[in-house]
Amino acid sequence: xxxxxxxxxxxxxxxxxxxxxxxxxxxxxxxxxxxxxxxxxxxxxxxxxxxxxxxxxxxxxxxxxxxxxxxxxxxxxxxxxxxxxxxxx
Numbered sequence: 001x002x003x004x005x006x007x008x009x010x011x012x013x014x015x016x017x018x019x020x021x022x023x024x025x026x027x028x029x030x031x032x033x034x035x036x037x038x039x040x041x042x043x044x045x046x047x048x049x050x051x052x053x054x055x056x057x058x059x060x061x062x063x064x065x066x067x068x069x070x071x072x073x074x075x076x077x078x079x080x081x082x083x084x085x086x087x088x089x
Contacts, residue, residue, distance in 0.1 A: 025033075044050060 044055070
């Protein structure tokens with residue numbers, strides 16, 4: 001079973017809770033990310049089981065999973081919750 005490439009992105013977004021946009025990315029970083037995205041699209045074009053609807057659903061699943069983690073982290077920072085997420089400790 002293949003893991004979605006968005007799984008790591010979801011973890012990073014949930015862990016950090018934001019994307020640092022104060023510094024512009026370096027040209028080398030932009031080029032590398034562009035090559036990875038281009039390679040992913042080229043690989044997906046030759047995928048025998050390519051299903052656009054499925055890929056869109058996976059993308060939304062990854063996005064909402066990351067958003068859920070960010071919201072949970074924000075809620076945990078604003079309230080003093082116990083180790084299991086309950087208000088009483």
